[in-house]
Amino acid sequence: MAEKRRSPFDRAMSLLPVDAVVRQVDVQHIVERIDMNELLERVDVDKLLDRIDIDRLLARIDIDALVDRVDVDALVDKIDIDKIIDKVDFDEVIDRIDMNHLVSRVDVNGILSEVDIDSVLERVDVEHLIARTELGGILVRSTTGIAERGFDFVRAQGVGLDQLLNRWVDRILRRDSSEAPAGPPLLVDAGEKGLPR
Protein backbone atom coordinates (compact mmCIF):
# COMPACT_ATOMS: atom_id res chain seq x y z
CA MET A 1 0.00 0.00 0.00
CA ALA A 2 2.84 2.37 0.95
CA GLU A 3 4.78 1.25 -2.11
CA LYS A 4 1.83 2.35 -4.22
CA ARG A 5 1.85 5.87 -2.77
CA ARG A 6 5.51 6.63 -3.68
CA SER A 7 6.03 9.04 -6.55
CA PRO A 8 7.63 7.92 -9.75
CA PHE A 9 10.73 10.03 -8.91
CA ASP A 10 11.17 8.29 -5.59
CA ARG A 11 10.80 4.94 -7.19
CA ALA A 12 13.41 5.92 -9.82
CA MET A 13 15.84 7.13 -7.18
CA SER A 14 15.47 3.93 -5.21
CA LEU A 15 16.61 2.08 -8.24
CA LEU A 16 19.84 4.20 -8.53
CA PRO A 17 23.11 2.83 -6.99
CA VAL A 18 23.75 5.98 -4.87
CA ASP A 19 26.85 4.66 -3.14
CA ALA A 20 28.45 3.83 -6.42
CA VAL A 21 27.61 7.30 -7.74
CA VAL A 22 29.11 9.03 -4.67
CA ARG A 23 32.30 7.04 -5.04
CA GLN A 24 32.58 8.36 -8.53
CA VAL A 25 32.23 12.05 -7.46
CA ASP A 26 35.47 14.10 -7.53
CA VAL A 27 35.08 15.96 -4.19
CA GLN A 28 38.30 17.90 -4.66
CA HIS A 29 37.04 19.25 -7.95
CA ILE A 30 33.79 20.35 -6.33
CA VAL A 31 35.58 22.09 -3.46
CA GLU A 32 37.80 23.98 -5.86
CA ARG A 33 34.73 25.27 -7.67
CA ILE A 34 33.19 26.65 -4.50
CA ASP A 35 33.53 30.42 -4.05
CA MET A 36 34.65 30.54 -0.40
CA ASN A 37 34.15 34.28 -0.08
CA GLU A 38 30.57 34.04 -1.22
CA LEU A 39 30.01 31.12 1.09
CA LEU A 40 31.46 32.97 4.08
CA GLU A 41 29.28 35.99 3.36
CA ARG A 42 26.27 33.74 3.77
CA VAL A 43 27.50 32.38 7.10
CA ASP A 44 26.04 33.95 10.23
CA VAL A 45 29.31 34.31 12.15
CA ASP A 46 27.69 35.53 15.35
CA LYS A 47 25.46 32.50 15.46
CA LEU A 48 28.46 30.31 14.80
CA LEU A 49 30.50 31.90 17.59
CA ASP A 50 27.61 31.52 20.00
CA ARG A 51 27.78 27.79 19.50
CA ILE A 52 31.57 27.65 20.12
CA ASP A 53 32.75 26.91 23.66
CA ILE A 54 35.62 29.46 23.84
CA ASP A 55 36.80 28.29 27.25
CA ARG A 56 37.12 24.74 26.07
CA LEU A 57 38.93 25.93 22.98
CA LEU A 58 41.42 28.04 24.99
CA ALA A 59 42.04 25.15 27.35
CA ARG A 60 43.33 23.14 24.43
CA ILE A 61 45.80 25.89 23.32
CA ASP A 62 49.43 25.65 24.46
CA ILE A 63 49.97 29.34 25.24
CA ASP A 64 53.71 28.92 25.89
CA ALA A 65 54.26 27.29 22.55
CA LEU A 66 52.22 30.01 20.91
CA VAL A 67 54.20 32.78 22.61
CA ASP A 68 57.48 31.11 21.67
CA ARG A 69 56.49 31.35 18.03
CA VAL A 70 55.74 35.06 18.25
CA ASP A 71 58.54 37.44 17.27
CA VAL A 72 57.95 40.04 20.01
CA ASP A 73 60.62 42.40 18.69
CA ALA A 74 59.05 42.50 15.28
CA LEU A 75 55.67 43.00 16.88
CA VAL A 76 56.92 45.89 19.01
CA ASP A 77 58.59 47.47 16.00
CA LYS A 78 55.22 47.66 14.31
CA ILE A 79 53.64 49.43 17.28
CA ASP A 80 53.50 53.22 17.12
CA ILE A 81 54.50 54.01 20.72
CA ASP A 82 54.03 57.74 20.24
CA LYS A 83 50.48 57.20 19.17
CA ILE A 84 49.80 55.11 22.24
CA ILE A 85 51.44 57.63 24.55
CA ASP A 86 49.36 60.41 23.02
CA LYS A 87 46.26 58.52 24.03
CA VAL A 88 47.38 58.01 27.63
CA ASP A 89 46.09 60.44 30.23
CA PHE A 90 49.16 60.62 32.44
CA ASP A 91 47.48 62.88 34.97
CA GLU A 92 44.91 60.21 35.58
CA VAL A 93 47.61 57.54 35.77
CA ILE A 94 49.57 59.54 38.31
CA ASP A 95 46.44 60.23 40.33
CA ARG A 96 45.90 56.50 40.61
CA ILE A 97 49.44 55.85 41.90
CA ASP A 98 49.85 55.50 45.65
CA MET A 99 53.03 57.55 45.98
CA ASN A 100 53.51 56.73 49.65
CA HIS A 101 53.42 53.04 48.87
CA LEU A 102 55.76 53.56 45.94
CA VAL A 103 58.28 55.55 47.98
CA SER A 104 58.16 53.06 50.83
CA ARG A 105 59.31 50.37 48.39
CA VAL A 106 62.33 52.41 47.24
CA ASP A 107 65.65 51.40 48.82
CA VAL A 108 66.99 54.90 49.42
CA ASN A 109 70.09 53.64 51.21
CA GLY A 110 70.87 51.37 48.29
CA ILE A 111 70.57 54.27 45.87
CA LEU A 112 72.69 56.56 48.02
CA SER A 113 75.40 53.93 48.38
CA GLU A 114 75.81 54.00 44.61
CA VAL A 115 75.99 57.80 44.43
CA ASP A 116 79.46 59.33 44.20
CA ILE A 117 78.95 62.06 46.80
CA ASP A 118 82.37 63.57 46.11
CA SER A 119 81.60 64.17 42.46
CA VAL A 120 78.24 65.65 43.40
CA LEU A 121 79.82 68.01 45.90
CA GLU A 122 82.41 69.04 43.33
CA ARG A 123 79.57 70.28 41.17
CA VAL A 124 78.12 72.37 43.99
CA ASP A 125 79.09 76.02 43.83
CA VAL A 126 79.73 76.36 47.57
CA GLU A 127 80.78 79.98 47.29
CA HIS A 128 77.54 80.89 45.55
CA LEU A 129 75.59 78.84 48.07
CA ILE A 130 77.18 80.58 51.05
CA ALA A 131 76.82 84.01 49.49
CA ARG A 132 73.08 83.46 48.99
CA THR A 133 72.09 81.71 52.19
CA GLU A 134 72.26 82.29 55.91
CA LEU A 135 74.85 79.53 56.03
CA GLY A 136 77.41 82.29 55.67
CA GLY A 137 76.39 84.04 58.83
CA ILE A 138 76.40 80.77 60.72
CA LEU A 139 79.89 80.00 59.42
CA VAL A 140 81.18 83.38 60.45
CA ARG A 141 79.70 83.17 63.94
CA SER A 142 80.91 79.62 64.50
CA THR A 143 84.39 79.67 63.02
CA THR A 144 85.84 83.12 63.07
CA GLY A 145 86.09 86.28 64.99
CA ILE A 146 87.02 89.76 63.91
CA ALA A 147 90.74 89.01 64.39
CA GLU A 148 90.59 85.95 62.15
CA ARG A 149 88.83 87.91 59.43
CA GLY A 150 91.47 90.61 59.77
CA PHE A 151 94.24 88.06 59.34
CA ASP A 152 92.44 86.61 56.31
CA PHE A 153 92.32 90.08 54.81
CA VAL A 154 96.03 90.77 55.39
CA ARG A 155 97.04 87.31 54.15
CA ALA A 156 94.94 87.70 51.03
CA GLN A 157 96.56 91.03 50.27
CA GLY A 158 100.00 89.52 50.83
CA VAL A 159 99.35 86.59 48.53
CA GLY A 160 98.04 88.92 45.86
CA LEU A 161 101.19 91.01 46.03
CA ASP A 162 103.36 87.87 46.06
CA GLN A 163 101.73 86.75 42.85
CA LEU A 164 102.15 90.16 41.29
CA LEU A 165 105.84 90.29 42.15
CA ASN A 166 106.42 86.71 40.99
CA ARG A 167 104.76 87.52 37.70
CA TRP A 168 107.02 90.51 37.13
CA VAL A 169 110.18 88.58 38.09
CA ASP A 170 109.26 85.78 35.69
CA ARG A 171 108.65 88.31 32.95
CA ILE A 172 112.00 90.02 33.55
CA LEU A 173 113.88 86.71 33.70
CA ARG A 174 111.83 85.39 30.73
CA ARG A 175 110.80 82.26 32.57
CA ASP A 176 107.75 80.13 31.98
CA SER A 177 105.52 80.76 35.01
CA SER A 178 103.61 77.53 34.50
CA GLU A 179 106.77 75.50 35.08
CA ALA A 180 107.29 76.82 38.62
CA PRO A 181 106.83 74.14 41.32
CA ALA A 182 103.95 74.77 43.69
CA GLY A 183 105.66 73.60 46.86
CA PRO A 184 107.73 70.90 48.55
CA PRO A 185 106.98 67.39 47.22
CA LEU A 186 105.57 66.14 50.53
CA LEU A 187 103.08 69.00 50.76
CA VAL A 188 101.69 69.31 47.25
CA ASP A 189 100.50 66.79 44.72
CA ALA A 190 103.01 65.55 42.19
CA GLY A 191 102.86 67.65 39.06
CA GLU A 192 100.99 70.47 40.74
CA LYS A 193 102.22 73.80 39.53
CA GLY A 194 102.34 77.12 41.25
CA LEU A 195 99.54 79.62 41.46
CA PRO A 196 98.52 81.36 38.26
CA ARG A 197 100.84 84.30 37.87
Next chain:
Amino acid sequence: MKSAERVPKPSLVGHYAGPVTRLTAFAIDSAVSGIALAVMVAAMSAVIELVVRRDIAAANAPPAVGSVVLLVWLFLYYYVSWSAAGKTVGMAMLGLRVVRRDGSPLDHRHALLRTLAFPFSFLFLGLGFVGIVVGREHRAFHDIVGDTTVVYDWDARAAKLRMLAAEPDRQPTPDTA
Protein backbone atom coordinates in the same frame (compact mmCIF):
# COMPACT_ATOMS: atom_id res chain seq x y z
CA MET B 1 84.61 92.98 50.49
CA LYS B 2 86.79 93.50 47.45
CA SER B 3 89.71 91.65 48.98
CA ALA B 4 87.85 88.39 48.52
CA GLU B 5 88.35 88.73 44.80
CA ARG B 6 92.10 88.70 45.28
CA VAL B 7 92.18 85.42 47.16
CA PRO B 8 93.14 82.57 44.86
CA LYS B 9 90.55 79.84 44.59
CA PRO B 10 92.70 76.80 45.49
CA SER B 11 93.95 76.21 48.99
CA LEU B 12 97.45 77.59 49.45
CA VAL B 13 98.54 75.16 52.14
CA GLY B 14 101.99 73.84 51.29
CA HIS B 15 102.71 76.31 48.48
CA TYR B 16 105.96 78.28 48.50
CA ALA B 17 105.50 81.62 50.21
CA GLY B 18 106.34 84.75 48.27
CA PRO B 19 108.66 87.64 49.17
CA VAL B 20 106.03 90.22 50.17
CA THR B 21 104.40 87.95 52.71
CA ARG B 22 107.73 86.89 54.16
CA LEU B 23 108.98 90.48 54.38
CA THR B 24 105.78 91.52 56.14
CA ALA B 25 106.15 88.64 58.59
CA PHE B 26 109.75 89.69 59.27
CA ALA B 27 108.66 93.26 59.91
CA ILE B 28 106.05 92.09 62.40
CA ASP B 29 108.62 89.81 64.07
CA SER B 30 111.05 92.71 64.36
CA ALA B 31 108.40 94.84 66.03
CA VAL B 32 107.20 92.06 68.33
CA SER B 33 110.69 90.99 69.36
CA GLY B 34 111.80 94.61 69.86
CA ILE B 35 108.79 95.47 71.99
CA ALA B 36 109.16 92.26 73.96
CA LEU B 37 112.84 92.95 74.57
CA ALA B 38 112.10 96.50 75.71
CA VAL B 39 109.41 95.27 78.08
CA MET B 40 111.72 92.59 79.47
CA VAL B 41 114.62 94.98 79.96
CA ALA B 42 112.35 97.44 81.73
CA ALA B 43 110.93 94.71 83.91
CA MET B 44 114.36 93.33 84.79
CA SER B 45 115.65 96.84 85.55
CA ALA B 46 112.73 97.40 87.88
CA VAL B 47 113.37 94.11 89.66
CA ILE B 48 117.10 94.82 90.01
CA GLU B 49 116.37 98.34 91.31
CA LEU B 50 114.09 96.83 93.92
CA VAL B 51 116.78 94.34 94.92
CA VAL B 52 119.86 96.62 94.99
CA ARG B 53 117.79 99.67 95.99
CA ARG B 54 119.46 102.10 93.59
CA ASP B 55 118.70 103.51 90.13
CA ILE B 56 119.91 101.51 87.15
CA ALA B 57 119.89 103.25 83.77
CA ALA B 58 119.75 100.40 81.28
CA ALA B 59 120.13 102.87 78.45
CA ASN B 60 123.52 103.82 79.83
CA ALA B 61 124.87 100.30 79.57
CA PRO B 62 127.89 99.78 77.29
CA PRO B 63 126.96 99.28 73.62
CA ALA B 64 128.65 95.88 73.55
CA VAL B 65 126.45 94.64 76.36
CA GLY B 66 123.34 95.94 74.61
CA SER B 67 124.37 94.27 71.35
CA VAL B 68 125.04 90.95 73.05
CA VAL B 69 121.70 91.09 74.84
CA LEU B 70 119.94 91.94 71.59
CA LEU B 71 121.64 89.12 69.65
CA VAL B 72 120.96 86.56 72.37
CA TRP B 73 117.35 87.65 72.57
CA LEU B 74 116.86 87.51 68.79
CA PHE B 75 118.56 84.12 68.64
CA LEU B 76 116.24 82.77 71.33
CA TYR B 77 113.19 84.37 69.74
CA TYR B 78 113.74 82.82 66.32
CA TYR B 79 115.29 79.53 67.38
CA VAL B 80 112.64 78.70 69.99
CA SER B 81 109.83 79.77 67.65
CA TRP B 82 111.08 77.78 64.66
CA SER B 83 112.09 74.66 66.56
CA ALA B 84 108.95 74.56 68.71
CA ALA B 85 106.26 75.58 66.21
CA GLY B 86 107.93 76.03 62.84
CA LYS B 87 106.78 79.63 62.84
CA THR B 88 107.31 82.95 64.60
CA VAL B 89 104.57 85.31 65.72
CA GLY B 90 104.78 87.28 62.49
CA MET B 91 104.74 84.14 60.39
CA ALA B 92 101.70 82.86 62.29
CA MET B 93 99.87 86.10 61.60
CA LEU B 94 100.69 85.93 57.90
CA GLY B 95 99.93 82.21 57.68
CA LEU B 96 103.47 80.99 57.02
CA ARG B 97 105.43 77.98 58.25
CA VAL B 98 109.05 76.84 57.96
CA VAL B 99 109.49 73.24 56.79
CA ARG B 100 112.33 71.10 55.50
CA ARG B 101 112.99 71.42 51.79
CA ASP B 102 111.06 68.22 51.08
CA GLY B 103 108.09 69.42 53.15
CA SER B 104 108.73 67.42 56.31
CA PRO B 105 108.46 69.21 59.70
CA LEU B 106 111.40 71.26 60.88
CA ASP B 107 113.55 69.62 63.59
CA HIS B 108 115.74 71.28 66.24
CA ARG B 109 119.00 70.76 64.36
CA HIS B 110 117.83 72.41 61.14
CA ALA B 111 116.09 75.14 63.12
CA LEU B 112 119.42 75.87 64.81
CA LEU B 113 121.29 75.93 61.49
CA ARG B 114 118.68 78.25 60.01
CA THR B 115 118.83 80.60 63.02
CA LEU B 116 122.63 80.77 62.99
CA ALA B 117 122.70 81.47 59.23
CA PHE B 118 119.90 84.04 59.40
CA PRO B 119 122.12 87.07 60.26
CA PHE B 120 124.45 86.29 57.36
CA SER B 121 121.58 86.78 54.90
CA PHE B 122 121.71 90.50 55.78
CA LEU B 123 125.34 90.87 54.71
CA PHE B 124 126.20 92.69 51.49
CA LEU B 125 122.97 94.72 51.48
CA GLY B 126 120.80 91.71 52.06
CA LEU B 127 122.23 89.65 49.23
CA GLY B 128 121.14 86.48 51.01
CA PHE B 129 117.50 87.38 50.52
CA VAL B 130 117.68 87.68 46.73
CA GLY B 131 116.82 84.00 46.37
CA ILE B 132 113.40 84.66 47.90
CA VAL B 133 112.59 87.01 45.02
CA VAL B 134 114.16 85.27 42.03
CA GLY B 135 114.34 81.61 43.09
CA ARG B 136 111.77 79.05 41.96
CA GLU B 137 111.50 77.77 45.54
CA HIS B 138 111.86 81.24 47.08
CA ARG B 139 114.73 80.16 49.37
CA ALA B 140 117.05 82.63 51.09
CA PHE B 141 120.64 81.96 52.14
CA HIS B 142 119.59 80.78 55.60
CA ASP B 143 117.04 78.44 53.95
CA ILE B 144 119.81 76.86 51.89
CA VAL B 145 122.06 76.45 54.94
CA GLY B 146 119.27 75.01 57.07
CA ASP B 147 117.83 72.91 54.19
CA THR B 148 114.48 74.60 54.76
CA THR B 149 111.84 76.51 52.88
CA VAL B 150 108.83 78.62 53.84
CA VAL B 151 105.30 77.69 52.78
CA TYR B 152 101.82 79.08 53.20
CA ASP B 153 100.05 77.46 56.12
CA TRP B 154 96.53 78.84 55.76
CA ASP B 155 93.62 77.69 53.68
CA ALA B 156 92.96 80.45 51.18
CA ARG B 157 89.77 78.81 49.96
CA ALA B 158 88.37 78.58 53.49
CA ALA B 159 89.34 82.19 54.04
CA LYS B 160 87.51 83.23 50.90
CA LEU B 161 84.42 81.37 52.07
CA ARG B 162 84.63 83.16 55.40
CA MET B 163 84.92 86.48 53.59
CA LEU B 164 81.95 85.66 51.37
CA ALA B 165 80.05 84.53 54.43
CA ALA B 166 80.76 87.81 56.15
CA GLU B 167 79.42 89.89 53.27
CA PRO B 168 75.67 89.48 53.94
CA ASP B 169 76.25 90.88 57.43
CA ARG B 170 77.87 93.99 56.01
CA GLN B 171 75.67 94.53 52.99
CA PRO B 172 72.17 93.28 53.69
CA THR B 173 70.17 92.60 50.55
CA PRO B 174 66.61 93.89 50.19
CA ASP B 175 65.37 90.39 51.01
CA THR B 176 67.25 90.16 54.29
CA ALA B 177 67.04 93.79 55.37
